[in-house]
Amino acid sequence: MTVKAFIKGCAAAATIVTATMSATMSAGLAADLAIVHAGRLLAEPGAAPLGNRSVIIRDGRIAEIREGFVDAAAAGAADGDDVVIHDLSDMFVMPGLIDGHVHITHENNPRARLQRVEMSAADYAVAGAGFARTTLMAGFTTVRDVGARERDAIFALRAGIERGDVVGPRIFASGSTISVTGGHGDGTQGYREDIGEILHHTGVCDGVGSCRQAVREQVRAGADHIKLTATAGVLSNTAAGLEQQFFEDELEAIMDSAHAMNRKVTAHAHGVDGINAALRAGVDSIEHGTYLDSESIRLFKRNGAYLVPTVLAGVTVAEWAEDPESFLLPPQRAKAAEVGPNMLDMARRAHAGGVKIAFGTDSGVSRHGDNAREFALLVEAGLTPMEAIYAATVAGAENLGQSDMLGAIAPGKHADIIAVDGDPLTDVTELEDVDFVMKGGTAYKTP
Numbered sequence: 001m002t003v004k005a006f007i008k009g010c011a012a013a014a015t016i017v018t019a020t021m022s023a024t025m026s027a028g029l030a031a032d033l034a035i036v037h038a039g040r041l042l043a044e045p046g047a048a049p050l051g052n053r054s055v056i057i058r059d060g061r062i063a064e065i066r067e068g069f070v071d072a073a074a075a076g077a078a079d080g081d082d083v084v085i086h087d088l089s090d091m092f093v094m095p096g097l098i099d100g101h102v103h104i105t106h107e108n109n110p111r112a113r114l115q116r117v118e119m120s121a122a123d124y125a126v127a128g129a130g131f132a133r134t135t136l137m138a139g140f141t142t143v144r145d146v147g148a149r150e151r152d153a154i155f156a157l158r159a160g161i162e163r164g165d166v167v168g169p170r171i172f173a174s175g176s177t178i179s180v181t182g183g184h185g186d187g188t189q190g191y192r193e194d195i196g197e198i199l200h201h202t203g204v205c206d207g208v209g210s211c212r213q214a215v216r217e218q219v220r221a222g223a224d225h226i227k228l229t230a231t232a233g234v235l236s237n238t239a240a241g242l243e244q245q246f247f248e249d250e251l252e253a254i255m256d257s258a259h260a261m262n263r264k265v266t267a268h269a270h271g272v273d274g275i276n277a278a279l280r281a282g283v284d285s286i287e288h289g290t291y292l293d294s295e296s297i298r299l300f301k302r303n304g305a306y307l308v309p310t311v312l313a314g315v316t317v318a319e320w321a322e323d324p325e326s327f328l329l330p331p332q333r334a335k336a337a338e339v340g341p342n343m344l345d346m347a348r349r350a351h352a353g354g355v356k357i358a359f360g361t362d363s364g365v366s367r368h369g370d371n372a373r374e375f376a377l378l379v380e381a382g383l384t385p386m387e388a389i390y391a392a393t394v395a396g397a398e399n400l401g402q403s404d405m406l407g408a409i410a411p412g413k414h415a416d417i418i419a420v421d422g423d424p425l426t427d428v429t430e431l432e433d434v435d436f437v438m439k440g441g442t443a444y445k446t447p
């Protein structure tokens with residue numbers, strides 16, 4: 001870390017640091033009082049950005065937004081306060097990004113199936129620490145993890161970040177995915193049966209009682225929300241199509257037991273029968289949604305449910321399907337070729353139909369840190385850059401049930417702030433190169 005200017009003894013006798021740090025700094029720069037001088041400030045995505053504003057941050061929360069560029073004394077620095085001023089007066093400043101669909105403890109690679117029997121939960125947690133850091137540095141200050149191979153790994157990583165032992169985004173985690181035996185979230189397909197026993201997956205359930213219990217076990221283990229696989233999926237090693245896997249009574253059992261414990265439920269779903277069955281059972285959001293139809297759109301709107309389109313996952317698996325050298329197994333390859341190219345059109349139809357969209361990438365399928373590639377895909381699907389940014393901020397927070405703390409730069413919320421040197425409202429790919437990252441008032445990356 002190189003400190004550019006270190007000035008002691010202002011009017012309030014506070015210690016003021018105007019700092020530039022290397023992008024790879026380890027601990028982050030925290031202070032009692034932080035002031036961000038924003039050349040342009042998109043405080044509330046959906047509303048127009050403001051010019052020349054100061055964001056005043058105390059104890060990790062937004063305290064106030066003032067016109068012009070205020071100094072420490074004007075911001076109310078007290079005797080002995082550590083003050084950091086971030087000069088972003090030539091930058092575009094906005095809320096930290098929220099990715100509503102990641103698998104942060106692993107990343108697909110040719111050895112992933114072998115790693116399943118080589119890596120312990122501790123190994124996945126440590127790998128996740130690296131991916132978490134990469135994700136935060138890309139400007140994603142909050143992620144929703146929707147299914148970890150080792151449940152202990154994601155909960156340990158979430159706790160390590162909360163304690164400050166690990167640098168990463170805020171994590172909201174589902175733990176294990178709820179799946180039928182042999183279904184998309186049952187990670188034992190294609191392994192020897194005795195190996196499958198070792199890989200025993202806590203979220204597998206069949207029938208009403210078993211599914212209620214599976215949900216309650218995730219909640220007991222620490223799940224913030226429940227993720228279920230309503231239909232088959234691309235990367236499970238089973239030629240089981242892409243259609244519905246849970247029956248209606250099982251879906252209702254999952255929704256009711258999760259909602260009774262104040263947990264939202266999100267459903268992975270490609271085939272339209274599974275999408276619509278999950279929506280009829282009262283699911284709060286749908287992941288992927290590949291084959292959604294006009295009835296799905298009606299149900300989304302009736303329920304106020306979110307769609308997380310994960311177009312980047314579609315693009316990624318379509319590329320693998322076309323590459324004869326890629327590591328996909330035959331059932332995976334066939335499904336990837338079928339699903340991948342359809343996801344952009346699905347997002348287009350859903351948006352045109354008025355479905356609420358929350359940003360999500362399925363990172364872990366694609367590379368962690370490339371999350372912002374989804375923005376250009378959403379714009380290709382017909383969203384304006386502002387709508388795409390809204391999906392990753394205001395809508396992302398609402399989808400998490402965290403609108404009071406996340407998604408905008410407003411008094412009382414967490415000081416999760418990013419900045420870029422261009423205008424993402426003109427060219428949304430500016431967000432693929434984020435120059436400043438603050439989470440909870442601590443700066444982890446500065447220009």
Ligand SMILES: [Zn+2]
Nearest residue numbers: 101103146362
């Ligand atoms: Zn996923």
